[in-house]
Amino acid sequence: MAGLLRRPDPNRRAWRVVLAVVRRAVLLAVLLAVVFAAVELLPGDAATATSERGEGEAALAERRHLLGLDRPLFTRFWEWMAGLPTGDLGTSARGVPVAELLGGPFPNTLLLGGLALAVTAAVSPALGCWASLRPGGAVDRTVRGSATAVLALPEFVVAVGLLLVLSSWTGWFPAVTLTGPDGGVADPSMLVLPVLALAIPQIGWNTRIARAALADESRAPHIETAVLDGLPRRRILLHHLLPGAVPAIAIGVATSTGMLFGGAVVVETVFNYPGIGGVLTGAVTDRDAPLVAGVVALTGAVITGVLLVADLLRVRFTGGRA
Amino acid sequence: MDLTRRRFLWAGGGVGAAALLAACSEGGTSASSGADSGPPRKGGTLRIGALGRSGAVIRDPHGTQSNESDYLIISLLFDTLTAPGRGTNTAARLASAWKASDDLKTWRFTIAEGATFHDGSPVTADDVVWSLRRLRDTPAGASRLPGIRSENITADGAGTVVLVSDYANAELPLLTRLTTFVMKKDTKDSELDRAPGTGPFKLDRFRDGNARLVRNDRWHGGAVLLDAIEVTLFQTPQAMANALLGGQIDVASNVGPVAARIAAARRDIQVIRRPDDMAMPIVMRTADGPFADARVREALRLAVDRDAMVEQVLSGYGTVGNDVLGTGDPAYVGAGIAQRRRDLVKARQLLRQAAFDTSKTYELYTTEDIAGLAESATLFATQVREAGVDIKVVKQESAAFWDKTWLKGDLYTSYWGTNDSVVFFASKTMVSDSGQNESGWKDPAFDTAYRKAIGAADAGERKAALREIQRIQHERSGYILWGMADGIDLAGPKVRGLPRLPGYGRVQLERAWLAS
Numbered sequence: 001m002a003g004l005l006r007r008p009d010p011n012r013r014a015w016r017v018v019l020a021v022v023r024r025a026v027l028l029a030v031l032l033a034v035v036f037a038a039v040e041l042l043p044g045d046a047a048t049a050t051s052e053r054g055e056g057e058a059a060l061a062e063r064r065h066l067l068g069l070d071r072p073l074f075t076r077f078w079e080w081m082a083g084l085p086t087g088d089l090g091t092s093a094r095g096v097p098v099a100e101l102l103g104g105p106f107p108n109t110l111l112l113g114g115l116a117l118a119v120t121a122a123v124s125p126a127l128g129c130w131a132s133l134r135p136g137g138a139v140d141r142t143v144r145g146s147a148t149a150v151l152a153l154p155e156f157v158v159a160v161g162l163l164l165v166l167s168s169w170t171g172w173f174p175a176v177t178l179t180g181p182d183g184g185v186a187d188p189s190m191l192v193l194p195v196l197a198l199a200i201p202q203i204g205w206n207t208r209i210a211r212a213a214l215a216d217e218s219r220a221p222h223i224e225t226a227v228l229d230g231l232p233r234r235r236i237l238l239h240h241l242l243p244g245a246v247p248a249i250a251i252g253v254a255t256s257t258g259m260l261f262g263g264a265v266v267v268e269t270v271f272n273y274p275g276i277g278g279v280l281t282g283a284v285t286d287r288d289a290p291l292v293a294g295v296v297a298l299t300g301a302v303i304t305g306v307l308l309v310a311d312l313l314r315v316r317f318t319g320g321r322a
Numbered sequence: 323m324d325l326t327r328r329r330f331l332w333a334g335g336g337v338g339a340a341a342l343l344a345a346c347s348e349g350g351t352s353a354s355s356g357a358d359s360g361p362p363r364k365g366g367t368l369r370i371g372a373l374g375r376s377g378a379v380i381r382d383p384h385g386t387q388s389n390e391s392d393y394l395i396i397s398l399l400f401d402t403l404t405a406p407g408r409g410t411n412t413a414a415r416l417a418s419a420w421k422a423s424d425d426l427k428t429w430r431f432t433i434a435e436g437a438t439f440h441d442g443s444p445v446t447a448d449d450v451v452w453s454l455r456r457l458r459d460t461p462a463g464a465s466r467l468p469g470i471r472s473e474n475i476t477a478d479g480a481g482t483v484v485l486v487s488d489y490a491n492a493e494l495p496l497l498t499r500l501t502t503f504v505m506k507k508d509t510k511d512s513e514l515d516r517a518p519g520t521g522p523f524k525l526d527r528f529r530d531g532n533a534r535l536v537r538n539d540r541w542h543g544g545a546v547l548l549d550a551i552e553v554t555l556f557q558t559p560q561a562m563a564n565a566l567l568g569g570q571i572d573v574a575s576n577v578g579p580v581a582a583r584i585a586a587a588r589r590d591i592q593v594i595r596r597p598d599d600m601a602m603p604i605v606m607r608t609a610d611g612p613f614a615d616a617r618v619r620e621a622l623r624l625a626v627d628r629d630a631m632v633e634q635v636l637s638g639y640g641t642v643g644n645d646v647l648g649t650g651d652p653a654y655v656g657a658g659i660a661q662r663r664r665d666l667v668k669a670r671q672l673l674r675q676a677a678f679d680t681s682k683t684y685e686l687y688t689t690e691d692i693a694g695l696a697e698s699a700t701l702f703a704t705q706v707r708e709a710g711v712d713i714k715v716v717k718q719e720s721a722a723f724w725d726k727t728w729l730k731g732d733l734y735t736s737y738w739g740t741n742d743s744v745v746f747f748a749s750k751t752m753v754s755d756s757g758q759n760e761s762g763w764k765d766p767a768f769d770t771a772y773r774k775a776i777g778a779a780d781a782g783e784r785k786a787a788l789r790e791i792q793r794i795q796h797e798r799s800g801y802i803l804w805g806m807a808d809g810i811d812l813a814g815p816k817v818r819g820l821p822r823l824p825g826y827g828r829v830q831l832e833r834a835w836l837a838s
Contacts, residue, residue: 042719043722048721049720050388051386052386059462094380101377104530105376168564171568175570176556176561176562176568178565178570182529183529269558272556272557272558272561272565274376280377281557282375282377283377287721
């Protein structure tokens with residue numbers, strides 16, 4: 001018990017943060033190496049994929065040389081990595097700087113993913129709490145049942161369903177996202193369907209987590225005391241149960257970030273959303289390793305960042321208890 | 323000149339959703355596709371969707387455009403020397419006239435009167451020469467301007483450009499149709515984004531493959547009616563179809579037969595069919611291998627059920643082929659050669675005569691590069707099984723196909739988007755020394771007929787040679803051309819004057835207008 005009461009050494013805590021950052025950065029670097037290697041393993045290469053009919057072997061060889069494809073994979077990867085700290089993401093197979101190619105789409109995807117994350121973070125705990133008010137009641141069963149149902153749905157199915165109901169049949173929202181003059185989404189109403197398509201499966205998942213975390217917490221001794229004291233349910237929920245469940249909920253939402261980016265590729269395609277999903281699918285077709293790696297680096301950095309924040313939040317809330 | 327590769331797939335589920343949609347919308351006949359009624363009206367902004375991938379956007383008019391959206395934007399901004407036309411396969415564009423020397427080697431192109439760049443400066447022969455040389459010096463230059471060396475492109479005064487071919491070529495103007503975009507002399511690569519063109523529209527803004535273009539009031543080719551055109555890049559045909567059905571765009575360019583079937587239930591949507599748009603031939607290797615015997619190839623051509631192919635693979639949006647490529651050419655013989663029909667008895671007989679090993683399984687390689695291609699292979703395999711030939715379809719990933727199978731395989735599917743010239747296919751894919759001889763075909767009689775056709779100054783002589791090219795091709799080439807797919811555009815109720823030509827003819831939007 002005495003250990004728990006002692007204030008943690010601030011130096012040690014800073015070290016832990018640095019270590020966590022380094023560990024995640026190394027993981028990201030390994031991931032990028034795997035991505036490079038995976039693109040290499042696909043049949044064909046960037047030179048053939050971006051050529052047109054009628055280019056002879058000589059032209060292809062020249063293109064290969066220009067793209068540096070005649071050098072070993074490791075050298076190419078290393079050079080690409082060396083540029084990263086300066087913000088240089090390399091050049092695509094079509095000769096355009098990767099940073100330029102992602103400059104428009106990446107913020108759009110961030111907006112889409114960020115909004116979906118915000119919706120998830122707001123709705124899931126609320127639903128979880130609502131269900132927890134009367135454990136085993138009608139609301140609880142409905143919420144848990146539908147949460148399980150939607151978390152099993154692929155984003156694609158959700159997207160197409162939303163498209164049919166909220167656009168084609170009712171005409172409430174635009175079916176497709178158009179790009180505005182500034183490269184962003186032309187109209188905010190165009191965000192509704194993609195955000196919902198992305199958020200709904202995650203809401204299902206996180207509602208389950210929130211409900212379970214609250215149930216766990218309700219078995220804690222101080223809650224039983226509160227119940228025995230005859231405090232109102234609502235008060236118990238908001239003041240006693242929820243704070244204890246926050247770390248688990250935060251981690252759940254944070255892990256959703258990765259799923260959101262994965263789902264974004266699919267959802268963006270369905271709604272023609274001008275994000276990195278389209279860039280990524282095209283880059284894979286073009287065997288464009290720097291472009292694929294650029295997308296992975298940016299999304300990986302965001303996911304890493306969110307997970308790190310969640311880690312720190314957990315440490316803060318639990319004070320090292322977990 | 324080339325069809326750039328297109329790899330847009332109908333991702334499964336979207337089609338399902340679209341079909342569902344169709345089932346839910348009310349029935350009815352399709353709108354009369356584009357009755358150009360009433361006097362053309364000036365003004366309005368046409369919102370058009372075209373396929374593309376945002377990571378593959380190319381701004382260079384002489385680059386390798388794999389995005390239809392890029393090609394559309396570029397061809398509205400820049401003029402080519404000549405263009406595909408109606409009734410003739412080579413119509414005037416930036417060049418108003420052309421004339422050959424008696425030996426058909428030297429061609430003189432006259433630049434159109436009053437042609438100016440968007441910045442007001444006149445188009446000179448120097449600009450054209452610089453642009454053509456730039457095009458010729460690209461990696462694919464040799465196939466874009468075959469037989470014309472860079473140094474043989476010269477200016478004669480301010481208004482004439484002279485091209486000298488290494489050999490007699492009566493079809494040389496045909497080569498200048500699709501990629502000879504003209505820029506100002508000495509345009510730097512770094513300035514391509516803003517380079518002034520000479521085309522019917524000027525660039526207003528461009529962002530990530532989407533663009534807004536405004537009318538060029540001084541266009542040499544006549545009055546342009548639309549105020550502006552907004553081009554939106556779509557990653558998939560189904561998203562594009564949804565945008566059209568939802569009224570977010572006015573035209574869905576080259577959207578395909580599935581979308582057309584859906585739209586057929588909507589009275590307010592025009593379905594525009596452009597015949598002879600896409601050839602999807604099956605290629606049999608003639609040089610060696612199991613199909614080297616002409617009788618085997620004949621047998622397979624007799625085994626295919628062409629009507630069923632058009633009906634099932636193209637949803638009926640197409641026409642039956644007769645194993646001769648270049649069906650959109652005014653010189654295409656068509657009825658001049660008897661239509662080959664399914665004859666399983668004769669097919670079996672030919673296979674026996676050729677001692678074809680029917681106990682073996684033969685692989686047919688295909689890709690999903692374009693809609694319907696893999697389906698055509700599967701249906702073909704089912705059909706020829708009835709003639710006793712066992713074919714297994716192998717779906718290859720696009721890059722692997724172009725790398726390993728194309729030009730080399732024994733049996734594979736191919737596709738071509740330039741179909742309005744018999745000579746184009748002859749020169750590109752069938753003459754013995756052609757660079758893209760897909761079936762490894764070497765036929766002296768065919769070569770002779772080809773040389774006659776491109777070397778004939780006399781129209782009658784040329785016509786006879788062209789007939790001979792087609793007759794030999796029909797009889798013994800390595801191609802099974804079972805049908806031709808229509809190009810399909812969808813348009814909203816107000817759009818008028820859309821192009822009806824196959825292939826890249828679809829980008830000629832300068833005569834389009836919007837009814838009030």
